[in-house]
Structure formats: C-alpha cells, structure tokens
Amino acid sequence: MTHPIVAGRAPIAVALEAGNTYYFCTCGRSHRQPLCDSSHRDSDFSPKAFAVEDSKTYYLCMCKRSSNLPFCDGTHARLDDEA
Numbered sequence: 001m002t003h004p005i006v007a008g009r010a011p012i013a014v015a016l017e018a019g020n021t022y023y024f025c026t027c028g029r030s031h032r033q034p035l036c037d038s039s040h041r042d043s044d045f046s047p048k049a050f051a052v053e054d055s056k057t058y059y060l061c062m063c064k065r066s067s068n069l070p071f072c073d074g075t076h077a078r079l080d081d082e083a
C-alpha cells in the first residue's frame with residue numbers, strides 16, 4: 001500500500017456536531033479536506049467514518065499519519081521532508 005498524500009503539515013480546526021457521521025479523507029487527495037470527496041477512487045484508500053460525542057471544535061489530522069485518525073496526534077511535527 002502506498003503512503004497517503006500529505007494534505008497539510010498542521011491540523012485543521014473543524015466544528016463538528018454530535019449525532020452526525022463524517023467521512024475523513026485518509027488518502028490526502030480530497031479537495032474538501034479534511035473530509036472525503038471520493039478522490040480516493042482508483043487508490044488503495046477508503047474514507048474513515050467517524051462521529052463525535054460533543055458538538056465542538058476538533059483538530060483533525062492533515063498529514064494523514066496520525067496514530068489516532070481522524071484526530072491530530074502531533075505526528076506532522078515529526079515528518080521528514082520526503083513525506
């Protein structure tokens with residue numbers, strides 16, 4: 001499996017609402033980051049469905065390498081220039 005594209009090297013703040021299902025882009029190709037726009041077609045990636053318990057602002061991963069997707073875990077700060 002290839003690595004996802006780095007869509008950004010900092011998390012993105014997104015206001016999410018409890019009760020909704022969101023589809024996080026795991027491939028990095030979406031033009032609606034951080035959410036899926038189906039640009040993953042013809043790749044090995046698929047979106048990650050998730051929901052939140054509280055309606056508030058969350059910091060979602062844009063480097064697509066967090067160990068806690070869709071949420072940022074600080075991995076972007078450790079990416080080398082080749083990622």
Ligand code: FES
Pocket residue numbers: 024025026027028029030035036037038039040041045046047048
């Ligand atoms: S566009 Fe990236 S997972 Fe769908």
